[in-house]
Amino acid sequence: MPATNSARGPGAGVLPFCVDDRPGDGVFRVHSRVYTDPDLFELEQEHIFGKTWAFLGHESRLRKAGDFLSARIGNREVLVVRNTRGKVNAFLNSCRHKGAQLTRTETGNSKFLVCPYHGWAYDCDGNNIDVKDREAGCYAAAFDGDDKNLIPLRTEAYKGLIFGSLDARVPPLGEFLGELRVFLDLAMDQGEAGMELLPGRVAFRYRGNWKLQLENGTDFYHLTSTHAGFMDIMAKRRQGEGNQEARQFDWSKRLSQQGGTFQFRYGHAAVWLDQAEPEKRPIYPSIDAIARRVGESRAEWMLKVRGISVFPNMQIADGASLTLRVFRPLDVDLTEVRYYCIAPIGEAAELRAWRLRQFEDFFNVSGMATPDDAVLYEDCQRGFATQREWLQGCARGIAAHRPGGNRHSEQLRFTPLGNVQGNFDMQNETTLHPPYREWLRLLTAGLEGRAAYE
Ligand code: FES
Ligand SMILES: [Fe+2]
Structure with missing residues (x-):
């Protein structure tokens, strides 16, 4: 039987029947209700997204x-703004007058934020600077007592990655990211002058729960089945057919590599695989300069295939191309995903083109891999409504799991909670344990009325 907990309140009764985590018995299971229960979705909003840090955007989009x-x-809608002194602020994207969203556009530039409904205006620090036609408004004195500034979020950035929290009591961002920062560095330190999100993005919605994307980002097990068509096309290109410019990888070489996973505190996880063809990476021509800047070990790891999940809403994948993915739960069975191509600032045009072709091939909505994943998420969501049972998708690799670090983490000088390593074909699923443990921990704390972080 699953472990019980002492959570109280609406929804509390169901928690012991969501995540069955019994390390001593070699059991880790998730029940299909975690993806389908609307009450759980509301609890996630309050006790997970309402309490943790969440990724908002990258500073290169706020120059x-x-x-x-x-x-x-x-x-919940959020607005992130750079003020006149260069500081990045974040607010709830909702006017204090009658709640209207202040902007519908994804990005823009404005000295002031003027509400489109009745024209109240705010500066880039969120201060209300105008209540339209206030003098003629016959307001009672009590009106002055209400705070009219936008509701601020706590905001911090790490290597240009901006995070916000709806709860000011969240621990410092550096503590929240913890040892996972090494893997963020492996992505964000590739460019001597920093990294940028390239213009544009890929965005789509799927009819499925947000945790399907959370899981998929560190799931190597699906590659050889879900993306078999992609691998076939890559093989044909190597035989001289199709788009040769993409310099795509020979996936069959990857399948014989060594790899592993790391587990981190607060729900984060990482997966890696030795790179069989480092010369196909756009950073390869500058790897010696990178090594001089970040050290041999880190440069070597920048060439490996890597994927990380930053709980609860962001992932960075560096396999087909360096990609940042953010996902937005809209409803229990509706999720929006945005993909961005990340690149070193000042990258040579030829390398930039190489990078973009790799990104488009795999990640575009018109690409050859992302649509396969999205279709499978929808298949899963339909399956969850059918099979209301414990699922078996977190079990691979449990017998190979070891607490703490290994020689790889020692090489990179970080200490994970646990690790697995072995051949690619283990394709272990233990990266799903930290996010579901954190999911359960946060929901339990919230329902018991305890602080999320103590
Ligand atoms: S809702 Fe914004 S000014 Fe009325
Ligand atoms: Fe995939």
């Missing part, structure tokens, strides 16, 4: 004063 971008934390 000038007044640049803004819209984001979401869970199902």
Whole structure:
């Protein structure tokens, strides 16, 4: 039987029947209700997205004063703005007058944020600077007592990655990211002058729960079946057919590599695989310079295939191309995903083109891999409504799991909670344990009325 907990309140009764985590028995199972129960979705909004740090955007999208971008934390709209002193602020994207969203656009630049409904205006620090036609409004004195500034979020950035929290009591961002920062560095330190999100993005919605994307980002087990068509096309290109410019990888070489996974505190996880063809990476021509800057070990790891999940809403994948993915739960069975191509600032045009072709091939909505994943998420969601049972998707690799670090983490000088290593074909699923443990921990704490972080 699953472990019980002492959570109280609406929804509490179901928690012991969501995640069955018994390390001593070699059992880790998730029940299909975690993807389908609307009550759980509401609890996630309050006790997970309402409490943790969530990824909002990258500083390269906010270069000038007044640049803004819209984001979401869970199902709540957020506005991120660079002010005139260069500081990045984040607010709830909702006017204090009658709640209207201040902007519908994804990005823009404005000295002031003027509400489109009745014209109240705010500066880039969220201060209300105008209540339209206030003098003629015959307001009672009590009106002055209400705070009219936008509701601020706590905001911090790590290597240009901006995070926000709806709860000011969240631990410092550095503590929240913890040892996972090494893997963020492996992505964000590739460019000497920093990294940028390239213009544009891929965005789509699927009819499925947000945790399907959370899981897929560190799931190597699906590659040889879900993406078999992609691998076939890559093989044909190597035989001289189709788009040779993409310099795509020979996936069959990857399948014989060594790899592994790391588990981290607060729900984060990483997966890696030795790179069979480092010369096909756009950073390869500059790897010696990178090694001089970040050290041999880190440069070597920048060439490996890597994927990380930053709980609860962001992933960075560096396999087919360096990609940042953010996902936005809209409903229990509706999720929006955005993909961005990340690149070193100042990258040579030829390398940039190489990178873009790799990104498009795999990740575009018109690409050859992302649509396969999205279709499978929808198949899963339909399956969850059919099979209301414990699922068996977190079990691979449990017998190979070891607590703490290994020689690889020692090489990179970080200490994970646990690790697995072995051949590619183990394709272990233990990266799903940290996010579901954190999911259960946060929901339990919330329902018991305890602080999320103590
Ligand atoms: S809702 Fe914004 S000014 Fe009325
Ligand atoms: Fe996939």
